[in-house]
Amino acid sequence: MATMTVIEAVRSTLDEEMARDDRIFLLGEDVEAGGVFRATDGLHAKYGERVIDSPLAESSIIGISIGAAHYGLRPVAEIQFADFIHSGFDQLCSEASRWSYRTNGDSFLPMVVRAPWGGGVHGGQHHSQSIEAYYSHMPGIKVVAPAFPADFRSLLKASILDPNPVLFLEHKRIYRLIKQDVDNAPAETQLSRARITRPGADLTIIAYGFMLHESLSAAETLAGEGIDCMVVDLLTLNPLDTETILESAKATGKVLVVHEDTLTGGLGGEISAIIAEHAFEYLDAPIRRIAGPDVPAMPYHHAMEEFFMPNREKIAAAARDLAAY
Amino acid sequence: MATMTVIEAVRSTLDEEMARDDRIFLLGEDVEAGGVFRATDGLHAKYGERVIDSPLAESSIIGISIGAAHYGLRPVAEIQFADFIHSGFDQLCSEASRWSYRTNGDSFLPMVVRAPWGGGVHGGQHHSQSIEAYYSHMPGIKVVAPAFPADFRSLLKASILDPNPVLFLEHKRIYRLIKQDVDNAPAETQLSRARITRPGADLTIIAYGFMLHESLSAAETLAGEGIDCMVVDLLTLNPLDTETILESAKATGKVLVVHEDTLTGGLGGEISAIIAEHAFEYLDAPIRRIAGPDVPAMPYHHAMEEFFMPNREKIAAAARDLAAY
Amino acid sequence: MAATRTPKTRSKVTIDDYLLSEHQLEEMYYYMLLARRLNERMLAMNRQGRAPFVIAGAGQEAAQVGAAMALRKGEDYVAPYYRDLGVNLVLGMTAREAMLNLLGKRDDPNGHGKQMPAHWGHRERKVVTQSSVVTTQFLHATGIALAAKLRKDPVVVLTSCGEGSTSKGDFHESLNFAAVHKLPVIFFVENNGYAITESTEKSLPVENVADRARGYGIQSAVVDGMDCVAVYQTVRPAVDQARRGGGPFLIEARCYRLWPHSSDDDDTRYRPKKELDEWIKKDPLTLFRGRVESDGIFPKEDLDEIEQRVAEEVRDAAQWAMMQPDPEPEDALTFVYKELD
Amino acid sequence: MAATRTPKTRSKVTIDDYLLSEHQLEEMYYYMLLARRLNERMLAMNRQGRAPFVIAGAGQEAAQVGAAMALRKGEDYVAPYYRDLGVNLVLGMTAREAMLNLLGKRDDPNGHGKQMPAHWGHRERKVVTQSSVVTTQFLHATGIALAAKLRKDPVVVLTSCGEGSTSKGDFHESLNFAAVHKLPVIFFVENNGYAITESTEKSLPVENVADRARGYGIQSAVVDGMDCVAVYQTVRPAVDQARRGGGPFLIEARCYRLWPHSSDDDDTRYRPKKELDEWIKKDPLTLFRGRVESDGIFPKEDLDEIEQRVAEEVRDAAQWAMMQPDPEPEDALTFVYKELD
Ligand SMILES: Cc1ncc(C[n+]2csc(CCOP(=O)(O)OP(=O)(O)O)c2C)c(N)n1
Ligand SMILES: Cc1ncc(C[n+]2csc(CCOP(=O)(O)OP(=O)(O)O)c2C)c(N)n1
């Protein structure tokens, strides 16, 4: 059996895909030496010029990937930290997201932009960000944020095969924290499909990334208290799997949406709105959201960082209230 | 009485403020000649070096404004079209929004970034965008989007006086379309205050910018049909006036949120979520949203542009359903 | 250093001095003229309320046609900018397609009615789809050149923009990457003196746009952009050299925006009439025609014949295009994502 | 052209050859030493699990101290980057404050526990608050210089970054604007040979970072960044000239990153041991001490005395800082918006 961490899942998948398709190449800062998280370790030695160190310039990493994908190659770009993708926002929003739309599919961009995201790693304001809400409000871009190694493998493969630009988000906190026997674990192979990871009758918790794990352990705790939580792993954040979201909401009538990103304007608002519009009659309680507070970014000191981060306790507390409603 | 258009309201306010405070200066593309919408007409002649043509580089327009504001001046930057602000996303998100936060208020940025936004002007994909959702998910930034000339005057003044970075959105479609006697019209002088523009008992329509006007005329039509709509003008999009939003939702129990921006991840989701969480027990119907479709950007051809744009008819139709619910 | 190329003063000139075949010279005139006449007709249609928006290349035809003719049609890539009608005509765009594009018709191969006029793109012709956002295409061109190099394909990429657009960060990131990796990309800057209302010195701290190449160790040249032959003679060797692995090249074509920025612009509020009049004398079309005529390359009749052919094509294109189908409203919803077939 | 400045070979040297007072020379040594010893202690605290993250300036102290000493403290602005502990010490930061910053303590005047260590900022000292995002500060510095010029204040701004960071678009937009408006800003690049794992040639297509200035017509210089005196002698005239309205200047200090990128980095996987050993011989501290000693500027005892003073300061600072209050969890919610008083 192959038990591996998230980072091993990413590295091994990149290796396998590059071996399968020689149009795939990697572009990013420090990727030749393996990258700061070692996601590309050994790939330069194995694939040579198909692993390219870029100058320190994110707009160019994305804009050059656009050109290469248009030419017919399969760039897999790495943004060293999701926090540094912002100077590439224009290339993603004004260009990549519209490539197929404005050419009626005549041109398209089979490219992936990998970005380590999320907090709880003493990364401070610029090494902890959640960026998914910005790109989930960008039709034409797909956004993927798995939580388990097996899904990292299957969805990174699917992202590379997808003819559209995919932002593939890898939560830093779980890179080495979460292990899984990837051969015998469920693996979603399609984008835009959420998974009901844990069935439950009393209330529904919807989450993704690191928060999915915190939600699962909160559900564990609550099970001991006789509260039966359903937990949904969104997996793909754009386009959303509205069907599964509504199905899970209707099943329990009580919904708690969890994310680490700041509350206002976060993805939780959209999920809540979808439910409030299309599952209204099934609701037995207000739709609750647990999220980071509305501050510009995660502070550095662990005391403030802990205060910022949602976690199993905060999730369990909110779920208790909801169950009691 | 002084009846003026939106563009006149902006121009006259810039003029008055520059006369009042010599720390205010304008920076942007073509502003010396008056700008492409003539919002700065005559100001270079009057204020000389305080009206500065920038090179064609949006990141620099914002980054330089940050430096000047830090120094103690009051930059009012112009982004020629909101669509072109994206290359300045990094300077706004990573820097401007965090300046006060990371220095505990020791440093702060009294700066305004003006940006003409919105569609319905044959502007196509890159001259029609709504950008408010991105910046309303950026704590530390304030976002203002008035609908009437008097509010443009009072809120532009307030934005210039505010010690925080303010994104001041001016809807292109109403620049010359909407006139008002600004001396005898209600004018909101505080940021983060929404206004109940039209009282109503049957349902609540929440909108801003050009869509506020479409919502008002839809309400007119519906009044003739015996449907009494309350219409709320958000005015400031970040931080939101949650109190007024909840009050207006509770008052009628039926809410329709309207914006021109694309649906998924748009500001409407947040507003709906706030109501679904904090006014749940007052709701008599699902919270509806009318918005642009989930496509990358507004198409050019008028047939497709009309199809994309929400308007009074679409709003009225949705309101009828809601009233009948 | 930027080497300036100016037309040498000539005594008795023969066609050999042009280093171009008679056919090529005829093509040059034809394409420049077609671009100009199309733009004129488009502006007329705008004034008639038939086209909401026109942005033209009047004054830049020599630069555009001369540069495009230096490429291998259908093999080399072009990432153009909105004024480059001339480039697109050389690469195969028909007058009818140009008019479909103006009117945002369903069958416009560039934007299918989804894009504004003059936002080019045609996959088969190797014209990269463009947005309104300036200079982003420099990175796309660099990425295509990187891909071609990785695949060892003998492809050259030419990308263009105006002088004002060289102030964007993407300009720097493109030239830097292309220089580090010695990529086969030609950065072609059409310096027409203005960025909407801003004259060049408001954004350019050096004498020539070409001087910007110095910071990257990239070869550069300044050429008289009103002289189609000179432009061709400058771009062609740069393209050949890039194809041989010689790396990127920055070429500045000195031309002039003879018209307002666009159909929405009133240039009289910022542009001195005298300056405009001076440049009108250097109109690339009159310059070219006068030269080939006086040099006796073509008899007057041949040139008149071209004029008539072009006039007819433009008339036909406009009338034909106006009768073509508009997009359906619901087409606004199509192709958000590419589906795998 | 970039003028290179190397220490002239000297026969019998007196203090006059330094063009610096004894006090200034003593300060130089003191600040360089303090920066190094603080960084060493910080790394030790990191290894002890007392500090989650350390990013240091070892090898760049001469560049930082020499540059900062060329400024008017409290009048001129500095927009530094994360390695610039030396710059901040010269401008008034105490050893204790440096340790508060390392530990993210409540009273750290730079980031109040909200920012990572080495993210500087101090309004009174005219040190501009910085993020982790490289090169954005170049535009802030340019904006401050524009503001100072508009107000006719005799202020100069110095902003710094590493050589790798000069590939960012903001670098281009800053130098371009500063050159067009002839602003009093010094762009100071500390070329330490690496951008994390990437050696300079992976992002720099020209020989010197200073050569990038050519594209903007900006004056530039390359200086031996291991030689504090040479750096001062290069930066000082550039600052004075900028103050007189002479416009921007780009200075490249050639130094070396003697340590791994940060406490998280293992440089052995990409950096040749031999190369490192070569550079260790040029350690700016040993170089400076050896020179002033052999030139007889200071007796050995004085220098030893400084060593002891610094060691004591560092010991005290570390112990004191560890006892200082941490931020309250709820402090995470403060100052999102500035309130008008
Ligand atoms: C990023 C961006 N900012 C602003 C604009 C608005 N705009 C359109 S054309 C133009 C001037 C471009 O000048 P130049 O590069 O010299 O090209 P020209 O129009 O003169 O051919 C501007 C500012 C834009 N299209 N993109
Ligand atoms: C925009 C951005 N991208 C990536 C990073 C991650 N990062 C931090 S330091 C660094 C290398 C910087 O190299 P250089 O500019 O030479 O400075 P040095 O660290 O060598 O002093 C990188 C890539 C960042 N901080 N900002």
Ligand SMILES: [Mg+2]
């Ligand atoms: Mg121009």
Ligand SMILES: [Mg+2]
């Ligand atoms: Mg470096």
